[in-house]
């Protein structure tokens with residue numbers, strides 16, 4: 001079961017209060033829509049569960065903003081570019097018009113530890129999370145609160161070279177070296193979970 005969404009747990013520091021610009025934003029938008037359509041990012045009042053990002057050539061990454069409805073047509077200002085994260089001060093340095101996804105620290109931690117990963121798609125789907133053990137998907141050992149450093153650390157604990165993991169009683173993370181591969185990986189596991 002997913003914990004109810006109750007806001008971000010960090011401070012957003014705006015380097016520039018502008019929408020991020022990147023030619024691959026269109027691809028990210030397509031995947032947001034597909035995640036909604038496939039039931040991989042279920043809606044809640046005022047947003048959707050799940051957050052998608054890709055790494056840029058300059059070392060930053062671009063992620064869905066908080067309270068983004070993935071069923072909607074998303075404008076550039078629904079996304080936020082992350083320049084840096086400070087775990088000690090719980091500050092996130094961004095270019096954007098709104099706070100980034102609540103799970104930005106988790107994305108940051110994965111990008112720091114997996115130089116091969118260029119795209120991270122986090123979604124929520126009960127069939128996948130409930131069947132993780134049966135399907136042999138690596139799973140974090142304990143339930144932890146969303147949006148915390150503890151959640152990012154628990155993911156790091158099972159990350160290894162795995163490209164698909166489950167966050168216990170929460171959701172899944174698909175990571176790959178392109179957005180298309182990350183999205184396809186999530187859909188592949190959804191199919192396996194559905195027929196299980």
Ligand SMILES: [Zn+2]
Pocket residue numbers: 049050103122123124146170171
């Ligand atoms: Zn989540």
